[in-house]
Amino acid sequence: MQENWYRIDNIDELDSPALVIYPQRVQANIETLIAMIDDPLRLRPHAKTHKNKEATQLMMAAGINKFKCATIAEAEMLAQCGAADIVLAYQPVGPKLKRLLKLTQHYPNTRFSCLIDNPASAQEIASAFAAAAQTIGVYIDLNIGQNRTGITPGDKAIVLYNFCADASGLSPRGLHAYDGHVKGTLEERTIASNEAFAQAEAMKKTLLAMGHTDINIIAGGSPSFPIHARRPVVECSPGTFIFWDKNYLDQCPEQPFQIAAAVVTRVISLPNPTHICIDLGHKSIAAENEITKRVFFPDAPGLQPISQSEEHLVLYAGEGHTFQPGDVLYGFPLHVCPTVALYERAYTVENGKLSGEWKILARDRKIGL
Numbered sequence: 001m002q003e004n005w006y007r008i009d010n011i012d013e014l015d016s017p018a019l020v021i022y023p024q025r026v027q028a029n030i031e032t033l034i035a036m037i038d039d040p041l042r043l044r045p046h047a048k049t050h051k052n053k054e055a056t057q058l059m060m061a062a063g064i065n066k067f068k069c070a071t072i073a074e075a076e077m078l079a080q081c082g083a084a085d086i087v088l089a090y091q092p093v094g095p096k097l098k099r100l101l102k103l104t105q106h107y108p109n110t111r112f113s114c115l116i117d118n119p120a121s122a123q124e125i126a127s128a129f130a131a132a133a134q135t136i137g138v139y140i141d142l143n144i145g146q147n148r149t150g151i152t153p154g155d156k157a158i159v160l161y162n163f164c165a166d167a168s169g170l171s172p173r174g175l176h177a178y179d180g181h182v183k184g185t186l187e188e189r190t191i192a193s194n195e196a197f198a199q200a201e202a203m204k205k206t207l208l209a210m211g212h213t214d215i216n217i218i219a220g221g222s223p224s225f226p227i228h229a230r231r232p233v234v235e236c237s238p239g240t241f242i243f244w245d246k247n248y249l250d251q252c253p254e255q256p257f258q259i260a261a262a263v264v265t266r267v268i269s270l271p272n273p274t275h276i277c278i279d280l281g282h283k284s285i286a287a288e289n290e291i292t293k294r295v296f297f298p299d300a301p302g303l304q305p306i307s308q309s310e311e312h313l314v315l316y317a318g319e320g321h322t323f324q325p326g327d328v329l330y331g332f333p334l335h336v337c338p339t340v341a342l343y344e345r346a347y348t349v350e351n352g353k354l355s356g357e358w359k360i361l362a363r364d365r366k367i368g369l
Contacts, residue, residue, distance in 0.1 A: 006262050006330050009352045017284035018264045020272055023350055025260035026055060026242060030062050031169040032256055033241050038227040039065055044087065044218060046239030047074045049337045051362035055242055068218065072099045076369055077362040079107040087139065087218065088114040089176065091121055091149065097128050104134060113137030113173055115233045117151040122163055130169030138164050139176040139218060144196040146180045153199040161207060168316045174216030182224050186254045193224040224250055246296045246334035258331055263295065263339065267327040270365040274316060276323045280331065281311040286338035295331040333348050
């Protein structure tokens, strides 16, 4: 790997804090993704990480035309790019259901689907689309261990699938099996993922025996991607691969993706002889992890986070450090997805120089619809 690849020659032109993206590395990550699977038609990347048109268009240019997302804004951004098939990996309730209906009407050339995990929501969605003489594709959201959303695979899930098959306004398209709880080494992830996926596989077998056809399974995220990529037919939906981050770089060494996004920050104060303060607060870096697991500084790995507030991060730099106000630090987010969502735009860097901007369009909760 090229040393110091992240440094920007004309850094004095960039205010901080800032999100920077390296398109050449993004392109390399897309090529790596495609090389890791037998058929790119089995790829359904999640838009939750990149949230912008430019990254979407790079994937589409590489032959990827199916996507997954979590918000109506992400779905609309994908539809604006001309994506052929979009799954809203979320169960729409209340006003979100009305927005989804409008979205499908506004982009009739895109095939939309959403998740369902209970009869009441299924009925509500069916009624809304039937009343508009429309049909929405649905995937049964299975709880295979994440314990966040989803119905337990089994008899009740079969009943729900049958209801969707019979209901006006709904078109069942398969099963959604997200195993976000799977962590550890590749061997540990493989064992846990196989156990979880077996539940979805068994349900598909039952549905096929009952006469249902065209049952697609969407499975996994980034940690389990190499495992699901080896299964026949299954669609894979990693998201973080596009920018990668320090957390997955360390935890998933078998995946050869490159970090393609960073934050730029500057020293703004020297509160005492051993500490520095930089302009990288809660509003500039994902802060859901404990303070030592938010950002990594490749040029200064020994810096120790002490405290953080909205616009400030205090770091222990040690006795005799040489940092001065105005010094630039490059940081690799431990969790890039929510970090990206903190910025309205990212600055692109190509061949070591600032080259343009990518608007993080879908960080907004609403774009047009």
